[in-house]
Amino acid sequence: MEEVNQTTVTEFILDGLTDNPELQLPLFLIFLGVYLVTVVGNLGMIILILFSSQLHTPMYYLLSSLSVIDCCQSTVITPKMLVNFVTERNFISYPECMAQFYFFGAFAVAECHMLAVMAYDRYVAISKPLLYNVTMSYQVCLWMIAGVYGMGFISTTVLAFFMIRLVFCKSNLIRHYFCDFFPLLELSCSSTFINEVIVLFLSSFNILIPVMTILSSYIFIIVSILNIQSSGGRRKAFSTCSSHILAVAIFFGSLAFMYLQPSSVNSLEQSKLSSVFYTIIVPMLNPMIYSLKNKDVKISLRKLIQKLSLHSTKNDFH
Template sequence: MKEVNNTAVAEFILSGLTANPNLQVPLFLIFLGVYLITVVGNMGMIILILFSSQLHTPMYYLLSSLSFIDCCQSTVITPKMLVNFVTEKNVIPYSECIAQFYFFCGFAVAECHMLAAMAYDRYVAISKPLLYNVTMSYQVCLWMVAWVYGMGLVSATAHTVFLLRVLFCKSNLIRHYFCDLFPLLELSCSSTFINEVLAWSLGSFNILIPAVTILSSYIFIIVSILHIHSTGGRRKAFSTCSSHILAVALFYGSTAFMYLHPSSVSSGGQGKLSSVFYTIVVPMLNPMIYSLRNKDVKVAFKKLLKKMFPLNKD
């Protein structure tokens, strides 16, 4: 007989970050603050770049796309987690769980490739400054952004389609604070071989290929910087890249630990801590990383404030 419904459960229960009731309210307040900072920071960065003509360059065009991805990724995960902190039973319907995984996967993959695109942009700016406007033209940036979102869409769709074929009947308790792939596969009572192969193949591609692109870009950048004779020029070049290097280290470190070592999910605390970093903490830190050490952003922010709140001179 052909199965009409591939799942035996109508809803899942999320175990959350902790089972300690005394920590629920403090964690709710902490992550609420983190989420508000994330939304304000990333939306503020997008608005600043949009309304500041001096920031209408490929570097900031890509940065605004990164801010959009960070804001969306955090929104997919954090609001549901906040609700779970103040409810007795952390229930999520099957359809909502699958939708959460789909959007999370899409934005996470998109961030991997966006960081690679930004690394390439920095390579062209430092190693080939005379050809920058030609190499990083508007059309090229558009194609790069299309590739970023395209990879996110393809990866999320592939994972979700094969996840829908999995039969869940062992348990409905997800040992995580959101619907991620490996915690969901742990609940399967049907074969997950294809899902695991897909996870390893797409995971390796979406993590290793951008990582190799970033690494090779920075090797060429370092070589170019070493050929700069002035100390001031070297310092400026390094400061331009330092923010991106920090963002890459935080995101790729936690992501690689999670998805290239999936047994960490089973270990509980380590997997959740790693996930908190790239789903919640990194999206909050990225606007700070790219703004606090960036003179152009600071100047643009001051100019925008003056336009919005002009001082009346009597």
């Protein structure tokens, strides 16, 4: 029987997105650009909603919370990923790896439930407009946001608890660009059966329940849209809904591909490609999709720019 090396791993090496040297610089520049757009876009949405009194409504509070989640999730993953493109070996200590795993999981789960809450908010606004102020009061909105973050951190705390009980001694090379669940399990010398059962249960709950909520909300929304008399109004509503559904489909589709099947089924390249969508692409797209077609956001942005330019002109005059 082969003797297992029982030296406990204290630091890991992140394999990165690709080992092709010709792709390192182009990918570094692309993902740096994506990260900057993500941070500027999401922080811009948060600041705009904070300083525009006309955007102080439940819908925009939910949108600003989504921007916080996207900004945090991208910051947990992308900077460390960028290091992979400019260094020969990208080391990450065991505590840093566990922290990255924990916060990525918490924000990913929170995003699942936030998208569901936002779909429900739109359903109430379009299908039951007279009851909107009661159904989506500020208190209800705050409780929903608290519940979203609660689901994220409770789910990931359970996963992290069983993850830190594992002994890592096979290798210290994580075949991924961040400390994700299945690549970490590959390095464990301990039994990972309970971890795989828990992640399958939690993934099913945190992906399927929000997906069902979103689908049912948008079915009712589409029915309400079909009852709109104006063809222009119907076209505008469908245009907005289609962009929202596209963002949701990309996020949940890539997430389900990664976590709702056994680890043995996933190939390494497919896992990395799937992960790029929900960790990097979707956080960049969300502020664009949920705001660019929004008339209120455009008006508020114009007013804020005018206010800032007027303030700057007064300062220059003095």
